[in-house]
Amino acid sequence: MSKVVLITGGSSGIGKSVGEFLQAKGIKVYGTSRNPKNYPNSKFPIVALDVTQPETISKCISEVIEKESRIDVLLNNAGAGITGPIEEIPDAEIKRNFETNFFGPINVIKAVLPTMRKQNAGLIINVTSIAGYMGLPYRGVYSASKGxxxxxxxxxxxxxxxxxxxxxxxxxxxxxxxxxxxxxxxxVLDDSPYREVYGKTLRLMDEHVDSGGDPKQMAEAIYKIIETKNPKIHYKVGAFMQKFSIILKRILPDKVYEKMLMNHYKL
Incomplete structure (x- = not known):
């Protein structure tokens, strides 16, 4: 029997790439989006879900179970980025980011656990970020939510x-x-004490995303985890230096590592 996988945030980006890859491997995939009608050409079904709205979570889980009678894998992929000097980010935006990146996944997990417990089986994969292993300048809120x-x-x-x-x-x-x-x-405020440095760092972050790797790497990694009998606790997927930066954080003195990050971001 084909496994049933539910992917939050499955309409674009990494979620879409993973969904299409898994479906090609014969796995039954359901993705989610706040507005499924915007994706009529999706290669797999898209179910309405907003991770910040608990009532939509319950409805989505019920809909998938009604159709498939089970959920074997939950991929908590929905997330949101946020940048800025921590001093200048409005409290409402910080809270909104944590609602999406932290509380949202927890609530989806809570909603799917009774079904997985009844099945006496289940796999939950949370998509975090290498940024969650370190406090990055002007990405501190994002690092904190993923960490x-x-x-x-x-x-x-x-x-x-x-x-x-x-x-x-x-x-x-x-x-x-x-x-x-x-x-x-x-x-980037004209009268901000962070104006010059933040503006420069923001451009550098966007360049990193634009020159990033193929999301198919994530799809292949997720598929391997699903097919693994006893998955590890943590996986990292990305360029060598991005993954190596986590090792460096473990072995370097704190101030040396901080200096390395500041040099990287030209601070």
Whole structure:
């Protein structure tokens, strides 16, 4: 019997690439979007879901279960970017980012757990970010929200072992997707003490995304995890130096690593 996979944020970017790849491998895929009608040509069904609206989460899970009687894999992929000097980002935008990147995935997990427990089987994959392993300048809120999801995955994983439910996460580096277009950018204010440095850093971040890798790398990684009998706790997918930066953070003195990051961002 083909596995049933639910991908949040499956209408574009990494989610779309993963969905199309998995479907080509014979896996039954459902993606989600806040506005499914905008994607009539999707190669797999798109179900309405907004991770910040719990009622849509329950309705989506129920709809997939009604059609398939099971959900074998949940890929928590929906997320949002945010940039800006932390001092200047409105509180409402910080909270909105955590609602999408942290509380949203938790609520989707909570909604799918009763079904997976009944099945006595399930795999939950949380898409985090290599940025979640370090506090990046002008991406601090994003780093914090993704880092929080990394840590709670570790705790969740231990709590779910008795139910034969496995949880893991995948931290991508920069990939060529439309994430920059949908990201909240704190405006570069003319009278801001951060104006020059933030403006320069913002351009550099956009260049990194534009020159990022093929999202198919993420699709291949996700497929391998789904086919793995005992997945690891953490996976990293991206360019060598992006993944190596996590190792450097473990072994270098804090101030040396901080200096390396500042040099990278030309601060």
């Amino acid at each position: 929080a999801l990394e840590l709670i995955t570790e705790a969740f994983r231990m709590e779910l072992k008795d139910f034969n439910i496995v949880m893991t996460n995948v931290a991508p580096g920069d990939f060529a997707t439309n994430i920059a277009a949908g990201r909240y950018h704190a405006p």
